[in-house]
Amino acid sequence: MKVSYQWLQEYLDLDVDPRDLAEKIARTSVDINDVYSLSDGLKKIVVGEVIECKNHPDSDHLHICQVDVGEEAPIQIVCGAPNVQAGKKVIVALHGARIADNQKIKRGKIRGVESNGMLCALQEIGFSDKIAPKDYEEGIYFLPNDSQNGDSVFKYLGMDDTIIDTDVTPNRGDMLSIYGNVNDIAAFYRLKPHFKELAVKEESAEKTADLVQTDIEDSQIAPTYKLRVIKGVQIADSPLWLQIRLWNSGIRPVNNVVDVTNYILLKYGQPLHSYDYDQLPAHNFGVRHANEGEEFVTLDGDEQKLKETDIVVTVNDQPVALAGTMGGQGTAVNDNTTTVALEAAIFDSVMVRKQARRLDLHSESSMRFERGINPATVETALNEAAEMIKELAGGTITAGIVTGSEAPAVDKSIKLSLTKVNHVLGTKLTMDQVEDIFDRLAFDYHQDSDDQLTVIAPARRWDISIAADLYEEIARIYGYDNLPSTLPTMTRNRGGLTPRQRFIRASRHDLEGMGLTQAISYSLTTVEKAKQFQITPLNEPMKLDFPMSSDHVATRMNIISGLLNDVAYNVARNVENVALYEQGRVFLPKGDERPEEQEHLAGAVTGQLVANSWNKKDQPVDFFQLKGIVERYMHNMGIAGQISFVPTTARPEMHPGRTADIKIDNELVGFIGQVHPQTAKEYKIPETYVFELNLEALLATPKIENEYTAISKYPSITRDIALLVDADVENATIVKAIKQKGGAFLKEVHLFDVYAGSHLPVGKKSLAYTLTYQDNNGTLTEEQVNSAFDKVTTFLKDKVDAEIR
The missing domain is CATH 3.30.56.10 (Phenylalanyl-tRNA Synthetase; Chain B, domain 1)
Structure with a gap:
């Protein structure tokens, strides 16, 4: 505020x-x-009076003005404002003046005519369009006739405040x-406030109840609702003092009736609403939930489509205002208004907040309704506003207030212990000091004993309801700086990471060591993207009731979609090589229960992992490079189970021929592959490879503890073998078979050649492997190696129907 x-x-x-x-x-x-x-940075801006105004001989819109600025002779200023005229007091920026945006005014010639300053609009001396009166939008501002020529304008416009x-x-x-x-x-x-309240004077015998009626059926929506009527008003501009109060508070002056309601809002924190009585379809006011799909045009001219959660003020069951948020266009006070129906109410804060957020209609009124209204001053504010309208706009106030509902102003009685106060705050306050603080706050109290105090928190402080709230009041009035500084009593515990924290941190370090960069994506996304790239497909994601934007309406059930957004962001900025990973949580719905939060790890790579070099050709990333990263990660994390990559075509967002499920001991833990070209087109990205792993499953699987073995000092022996097998036989099947029969001395199996094409039978392919044998305790003999190798060749013939070449 x-x-x-x-x-x-x-x-x-x-x-x-x-x-x-x-x-x-x-x-x-x-x-x-x-x-x-408002005067900060401004200088040499004074009151001037236009003595003479004539048209510029070489322009159809400029005027040559002689302006009295309190000096011996008038100064000449060329002005282009359409409303400039002789006899008006104006804002003058003299030669050498500084106006808004630190602009300096100098003497000069405008189309051959000398100009010694500038006649200013309010915006040109720092007023924003939001607060400058609409009457002067197209021209300069006119000052009151009693302002003295040559005086600084600041005191006349409240800019010295x-x-x-x-x-x-x-x-x-x-x-x-x-x-x-x-x-x-x-x-x-330690001051005594001297509030000035304006008492209402009802000079009309006509009763308000004969003009308006109200019946609030649901007092939860509108705990308090009151109406007054003022007849015979004359709409005009407010006096300058009132306009200054408003624009210094960031509110644009409109007219004498609307300005009074805004003045009372600022003074008491009580929003009011004024209706043109004669434009209302009837005069029986009510407050209700809006009908689903009901349409309503607000003061700003926008047509709002309402929902049942919205609340409206009605007349004859027709909406005339969005309760606590904004009035309607058809019933607003205008230049022709003669009778005003004035409303003061308290509306449900939660409903107003949700309504204002959903419709994006945040106003000075809704801001106050959302935070609470003092029930003790609702009627005071209504009476004072009615009297001010009568004084500024004329007319008469009808007799009485029509009340549809009224929440009583309830003071809260809270018991307080001096011992507990000092214990919580760490102070040594006496009862006299505590009572002095409540005297300064104007809270009533009575002492029950030497240690006990009963404090009466007034209705105007609706944030106070328990003893802890009073501790805060004591602390802040006593002075936070005066509270003693003490160290907390602590036990000494040895710090360290939990196994889960170590595993997650090691995961990040490992992927960064392999060239991927960490990304952090939003946990909220669209429904469509939330449903993509799931390890185990589920139905609908969990949705937000009040999303901040259309791109963040549901919780994510995968991490890949967020990474693809990051890839698209980089590609759009000509970054061709992108390698990202993210570790974070996904949220899996479980009906009416809280969603299951799982820790996931995902990566996305496009372009090249290794930069171009003079001695290496371009090598765009492919499935096998990313598979190597995942395999190395699993190895470094010490995963003990049998890891397998099983081809799949069941993932619609992934390329059907370049995608595999990742399993540990036949349990699905993730997937890897190329993003489907159609999906890549939707994300506006080139060929991209991704993986996602469920870290919860990896954390639960058995691990291989760190083991250190001495490097063998004995030589190794290798054997090469080339196999002719069916084209659908996988490398993993052959490697598994070799290791199964390779014996205790087999250390490594390496695929060094793959061939398929001419010179081979149709449906066949050739795979060549190097088998490395080594004994840690002695030198191997040819007989030992040959015996182990023969077992492998025999088993391969039986297992995969291989032909040894």
């Missing part, structure tokens, strides 16, 4: 530098975004009002 220092001084005898006050608020109440004045921009936390909704800020500041400066 933008808090005016001068407005605070109306209710408090403040003699503190505004920046010191802001620092005190930050240490005691809420955070501070900024402390500034200091604004303290507070960042209010959700629990301190009371600080979204001048009333709440005054109460808090008075407490920590």
Whole structure:
């Protein structure tokens, strides 16, 4: 909230530098975004009076003005504003002045005519379009007729005020009002607030109940709902003092009725809404849930399609406002309004928050309804607003208030122990000091014993409900800086990582060592992407009720889709070689229960793993390179089970001929392969290879502990063997068979040649292997190696019907 220092001084005898006050608020109440004045960075901007205005001889839109700026003679200024005219007081930037965006004004000639300054619009001296009055959007601003020529404009426009921009936390909704800020500041400066309330004067014998009716059937939606009527109003601009109050608080002045409702909102934190009484379809007000699909046009001209979770204010069951959020276009106060129906209410904070978020209609009113409203000042705010409208717009206030519902302002009684206070805060406060703090906060209390105190938290502080809340109040008013610094009592425990943490950290280090770079993707994605690339396919993912964007509506059930988004991001920026991995959680729905969270590891590679070199040809990544990375990772992690790669065509997002399930002892733990060309096209990426592993399964599988064996000092013996086998026989089957019969001295099996084509029978292929034998305890003989080798050849003939070449 933008808090005016001068407005605070109306209710408090403040003699503190505004920046010191802001620092005190930050240490005691809420955070501070900024402390500034609208005049910061501006100079030599004064009041001027246009004495004469005539058309420029060489332009159809410029004017030559003689302007009195309090000097001996008027100065000449060329101005292009369409509304400039003689006899008006204007904002003048003199020669050498600094205006918005640090622009310097100099003398010069405009189409041959000398100009000694500039006549300014509000935007040109730092006002944003959001707060500048609409009446002056197309031209310069006119100052009051009683402003003195040559005086600085800052005091006339409230630009000499200091604004303290507070960042209010959700629990301190009371600080979204001048009333709440005054109460808090008075407490920590030991001041006595002197609030000024305007008493309502009902001068009409006509009863409000004869003009409007209301019946709130569901008091949960609208715990409080009240109406007043003001007849015979005349819509006009608000007086300048009121406009200054509003634009210094970041609100655009509109007219005298709307400006009063915004003024009361800022003063009391109580949103009000004004209706053009004569434009209402009827006069029986209600509040209800919207009908599914019901349409409503809001003040900004947008047509909203409502849901049952939304709440609306109705007249004759027709929506006239989104409750707590925004009014309707057809019933807004306009220049022709003569009778105003004024509404003050409290709406359910949760419903308003959800409605404002879903429709993206965040307003000053919804911000306050979301954080809470003081029930004790609803009627006070309504009465004061009615009286102000009568004073500024004329008219008469009808007799009485029509009440549809009313939540009582309930003060909370909380028992407090002095011993517990000192124990929690680490202080040695006396009962007199604690009572003094509650006196400063204007909380009633009574002492039950030497140690016990009963504190009455007023309704205006709805964030206080338990003793712990009072501990906080005591601490912040006493001063956080005054609390003693003590070290906590701790036991000494030996730190370290759990086995799970070590495994996950080792996984990251291992993949980084093989050339992959870590990526971190969003855990939220689209429903379509969440359902892709699952290790074990499931149905629908878990969806968010109120997603922030259409791209983040469901929790992910795979990591690959996020990595492919990262690949696409890099490829779109001409990064051709991308090798990424990510370790993170996926969320697997389990009906009405909490989703199962699994730790997964995934990788995505496109382009080349090894950069080009003068002595190496380009080698784009393929299935076998990525398979080698996965195999090396499994080996380094000490996976003890039998690892197998089983071809599959059951994954629609993967290439049917270049995809394999990864299994450990026949249990599915992941998959690897090329992204299907059609899927790659959808992601806008080139040929890309991916893998994903379920780390929960890897963590659960048995591990090989680190073993260290001495390198054999005895020579090894190799034997080569070439096999002619059917084309559908896999290398893994042959290697398994060789190891099964290779004997105790077989150390390694290496495939060094594959051939298929001419000179071989149809449906056959040739595979050549090198078998390495070595004994750690002695020198092998030819007889030992030949015997073991013969067993292998015999077994291969029987096992895979191989022909030894």
